[in-house]
Amino acid sequence: MKHFIVVGKSERVVVAVLQGIKCFTKAKCTVIGDHETSKLSWSALCSRHIPIQFDQAPDLEVIKAINEIHKANPEAVVIPADCPAIRLVSRIQSQLHLPVTPIPEPETLDQMDDKWKFHEFCSEHNLNVPTTCYVGSKANLNFEEMVLKLGLPFVLKPSNESGSLGVQVIRSKEHYLKAIEGNDAYRFNSLIAQHYIEGEDIDLSLLAIHGRLSAFAIQQASGPRIKFVQNSELQALATRLCAASGFHGLMHIDARIEKSTGKVFLIESNPRFWASLTASVWCGLNFVEESIKASACADTNAGICVPLSLVSGTAYTRHPILRPAAWLSLVRFDQRGRLTRSATLDLYSLGKFTADLPVLAGRYLSKFLVRGFTALRNAHTIFQAVR
Known part of the structure; x- marks a missing residue:
């Protein structure tokens, strides 16, 4: 039976990866993480949590834990979720007996994970940067x-x-x-x-296989809404970036569209999974599933002609409990139904939502007061004008 070993330090990123997994399979997941991810032991998304300390290089312990899981689950796959996990798995990959989803070489990771090094690389290869x-x-x-x-x-x-x-x-x-x-x-x-580029934010998420774009999604955020859009210039920049670096793995690129010219500038990259991952899952492109498929291919360049793309659709970052329109998804048996249930019915997710309620309530109250004050001011202006 399939078993996925998610390694990661960032709670938000690890949760997004787990939710991505649960959208296409009922396979069990083990999380290898530190204190930040320990709360996931309460989650149905995670069958087991193995605590480690990333900053103390526990290589032998991790190798032993992963190989023991593989021994009991021959079809297990390792999924490094964030940069600390990628660095750890890169060091020990030669001693693991199971597949690992695509990850960049350590030098490439360091180059793409540092904003100054990223800028230098882009400048060297004539990619638009501020x-x-x-x-x-x-x-x-x-x-x-x-x-x-x-x-x-x-x-x-x-x-x-x-x-x-x-x-x-x-x-x-x-x-x-x-x-x-x-x-x-x-x-x-x-x-x-x-x-500072005067304009609007635009992001591109991608999976690349040895420098070739395998899947990508272009998104723009507006409040709680994430909209997937087309932008051929950003796609071309990402394609050139992957080819020039030989990038292998997942990346989320932050960019800006200059208001005065419409030109796209690359700002920074995150060579790992990202927290808004489930937005593309909701709209039909599951980067977790695609990276797992890539890990199963002996020739990971085979079949890559036209990359998978997501350039339309809308997803919401607001919790489903606060969006009555999403409640019907709870009874659906498709990808959206499984994603909604993982965010609402899971014990961990409910606890997280409850803990965040005071902050959410404060935001809504603030917006309500601002709108109320604006309405009163406008009414007063109209009243003064007709007197």
Whole structure:
């Protein structure tokens, strides 16, 4: 029987991968992770949780645990979910007796996972990127010189963090002095400064097999809605990026469409699974399933002519309980039904939703008050005008 071993440190990414698995199979899943993923032991998505500490290189323990699972489940497959997991599995892959889903070589991973190295690679291969300067410590940054090079606003961010941690759009010297120079809590040591592209965000998710695009999805987020769209320029940039790097595995690329020209600029990449993974699953492209299929092929380049694509459809990030339109999906037996049930009926998912309720309630109350105030102000303006 199939058995999937999901290795990962990021709870959000690991959960998304588990939900992707449950959409196409009833196979059991074991999670190998640290304290952040330990709560998944309460989830029906996970039959077992094996705790490790990624920063202490427990290679022998992980090799033993994985090979024991494989011995009991000959059809088991390893799925590294995030960058710490990919680095770990890369070190031990030669000692594992079972397939691993496609992952990049360590040097390629490091190149794509660091914003400055990614910028250098793209510049070297004539891929559109914003003008960027390496800063290092914030003590090295001269505001006036940076404005001359990049203009205002410009973006300041760590090259080696994820999830928008430390990202600041600097719009004035006052903002810079308050948020960066005079902020003792802003202590990042590998900063880059980047020209701000006035425009809108657009992302591309992909699976590449030895440099060839195998599947991709292009998405734009608007509030709780993720819409899949077409953009031939971004697709071409991603194709060239994969070919030039020989990329093998999964990647999520952040990009911007410049308002004045319509030109697409690559901003950064995440060479791993991503937290919004289930949006493409909802709309018909399951990157987890596709990566598992690729791991089963002896010749992983075979059959790749036209990549699978997702360029239409809409998914929602809001929890299904808050969307009555999604409730009917609970009784469906297709991919959307299984995905809805995994987010609503699972003990872990319900607990997570309950814990987040105070924050969600605060957001809704804030929006309600803002709309109410705006309506009263508009009514007052109209009243004054007709007096």
